[in-house]
Amino acid sequence: MDDGADILLARIMMIRDDLKAGRLTPEQVEAYRRLGRTVDGITREMDVAVDVEAATALWREGAEIIKTCLAEHFTAPTCH
Numbered sequence: 001m002d003d004g005a006d007i008l009l010a011r012i013m014m015i016r017d018d019l020k021a022g023r024l025t026p027e028q029v030e031a032y033r034r035l036g037r038t039v040d041g042i043t044r045e046m047d048v049a050v051d052v053e054a055a056t057a058l059w060r061e062g063a064e065i066i067k068t069c070l071a072e073h074f075t076a077p078t079c080h
Contacts, residue, residue: 005059008066015074031073038065 018024019032042062049055 004063008063008070011070011074012066015070028073031069035066035069038062 015024015028015032019029024032039062042058042065046055046058046062049058
């Protein structure tokens with residue numbers, strides 16, 4: 001897809017580490033789980049997309065959903 005995927009993945013991994021360490025608020029835990037379900041659904045749609053263009057469009061939609069969720073629920077950088 002693009003370099004933005006690596007950045008998003010790194011951020012999500014940091015948030016997952018915070019989840020495992022108990023550093024998230026209950027609201028953030030729910031937001032993280034909700035985001036995970038959404039991403040899983042988009043990934044399944046990408047897997048069965050009729051062509052590369054459709055899969056790419058789904059990727060872009062998913063990336064925007066992730067960015068919006070992170071901006072809304074995980075504004076402070078994680079601290080390790």
